[in-house]
Amino acid sequence: MKRKSEKREKAGIGAPIEITENPNFRPVYASGVFGGLDPHDGRIIFFLDRIKPKMNNNPRGAMELEKINRELQIEIHMAPSQFASVAKWMMEHVHNFENRIKSGRRKEEPKGDSYIG
Helix, strand or coil: CCEEEEEEECCCCEEEEEEEEECCCCCCCCCCEEEECCCCCCCEECCCEEEEEEEEECCCCCCCCCCEEEEEEEEEEEEEHHHEEEEHHHHHHHHHHHHHHHHHCCCCCCCCCCCCC
């Protein structure tokens, strides 16, 4: 896998920030999250629920739910201040998205990506 690299100027600081991708970087889909915050650590665990069917022969070929497999995808730890910053950043995106939907603007512009850190 090729390592991507990009340089950006962070507004107001003037020092270049080089953005690189870890060789293990990959998109992760999640159907839920759990975790918490204490005075020393913020922790978020993303998971993906997968339905496991069981074959039923009455009627032939029918399926029923056998179980749900909750697969833990990634665990992220951060300082409490960063945890709060990420929560605020996410809620700003939620509010912007809800306002676009309410106003009838369903276009993907702006895409919704932004940076905190």
